[in-house]
Amino acid sequence: MSSSQQNEKYAIHAAAREGKSTVVESLLNADPKLSQRKDDDGRLPIHWAASSNQQAIVLLLSQQKTFDPDVEDDSGWTPLMIAASVKDADAVVDILLQRGADVNQKNQNGQTALHFVASKNNLEVARKLFANKPPASSRVRDKRGQYPLHRAAAVGSTPMVKLLLENRSPLNATDVAGYTALHHAVAEGHGDTAIALLKAGAETDKRDSDGYLALDLAPDKELTEAKQVRKYIEREAENEGIEL
Template identity: 30%
Template sequence: MDRLIKPDEQTVDVLFNRGLKCSQTFKLTNLMHTMPVAISLTTSDPQIFSFPQPFYILPPLSTSSFLVQLNKPFDQPPLSTAPATILVRSSTLPTGKAHQDDLRRLFSKPGPHIFKDATLPIYFVGPQAAEFLLTSSFETMYSVFSKAISCCDESQLTCLLRVAAVNGNSHFISALIEAGADVNDRDPEGESVMSLAVKSGKADAVRVLIQSGYVMDDKIDRFLHVAAAMNKADIMENLCLGYVDIDLDSVNSLGQTALHLAAIHGQVEALQFLVSVGSNVDSTDRFGWTPLHYAAQEGHFEAVEFLLNHSVYSKYAVTKEGQTAFALAVERGNLDLYDSLCLGDLLQRAARIDDVHAIKSCLARGADVNGKDQNGWTPLHRAAFKGHIESVKVLVSSQGARVDVVDGSGYTPLLRAVEAGNVEVAVYLLSRGAKTGLKSLDGRLPCDIECLKNHPSLVIPLDQVKERD
């Protein structure tokens, strides 16, 4: 026989309550048919746990309850990385009688007469212990957590699920749902467990709730809005995959879509995702504001650039108060947005009509002298193509326009001037260092000798027009 005592349970589960000196009983059975057994109880953490007395006598084949207790009340369960344990040792006691001092002497002497019958882990259980695990550094102790929730009812499990959702811990969320927590629970204000998980920013938590059967209410759930404001494209992707009929352009109480929220906060990754799945870039809210209006007002340069590249008319749309996105940028003093929102258009127009004063005015207000339109044309391309020599000179000599920038077809301003037969402009650009060896996308040289020969009014010697590296 390798033991004299058998425990009725393999663990001792202590129901934890804050501020109370918690305790728990456990049962041991004497396996001996005819002989009493002496029992020694010790713990691996005597500073935390103790027994009313350390030694007991158990009659033959009898079962008795024993008490383990905390030495004092605790506000939080005194956990460690490994559970504390109770060591149960035993020895035969033929007389059936002995005092505590006698038993102490008996167990103080090692030898074959001492049996090590059991080592029982002590677990803290109940909602307070589980909540502590959810919000502490012990949150990776999943086996301990599963033990802690084993005695919780559905209401307690659901309350814990809300805590787990706030923390975004997908493993604990799964354990709680498996144990019986209500995945579709909402608080008195209507906030759901899913809402809390989305706000946590953890995509894994959101995915677990979707897979566990969360039912979305289109009337009140605005998860895309929350995720967009946080720039959590991974969460939005999970939502779109989990709810294929999700309304990408659903609106909040202000009539704003998720795209509006992403623009307000300048969340470019969220904007990119929402546009890629079909959100309406030109949607307006209750005040007539598009996402571009908000991005311009808040000064989010990258968001403005993205929305301009994907918008149909937002650049020209006006709010109910009659303001364009450009006007809002001006109102807030967001100078770096002026060119994208308006000045670039004005500068292109000025170059097209040879309005030198307007060119200087636009550039003084912040327009980009090398800014491109939808075809990749800079103001210099446009002035060169139109043959406006004064505008070309102002752009190049006074404002530092790049003479060799290429448009969407690979054409430089020099090639556009030659293409339109504007020799005076071509000669000026050559004098300012324009390269003649740059090819367009179709392989054409912008200014080879044969091309220039077609313009008899060229007044400079041909040997000055050599291809440059």
């Protein structure tokens, strides 16, 4: 297939990605089945529209008779998973939820939209997922053994950690490396998040696969004395009456 034929075959994918809603509408009017065509990346136009935060095109595609809100690309990603990973894509998420997107569907790595929301610290979308009927579950473990809480702790999102715990997330579960959420928070130097986990009851005596306690992972050697993570956590824990 020549490059011009290739471009013509996947014109709707490019238009969806680039936000050309009139082109998408014209192509669909000519051939509605184009919305179901996968490109060489294994994606439908809806996946590209979601990844580029093209609200108008997502709405247009979602109104097609054959629209499936849970359609997967070749990696098992749904439009909702993609939108949940994009900054300021709340409106796209709303459209997909209104069309019945499954908030707990897993991709090939066992991850749900909530895993990506937690990684991106997208608090508002997380709230939308929990408010959905049925709600998102914070108790889904991916193939690395991680819950969304592990991801939120690793990026140091204390508000996300608190929201996940309010929605029944396991607190002391370990991933395949033996890391708890506390291990992740400390290892990445997020003292405030570590304190939030401790206040919630995080266990300090759990060792990872290499035998390390969470506090053993504090990256103090790379920081100035004033910012040493372990000293900060120990001081704040003492102030809170938490025994380490």
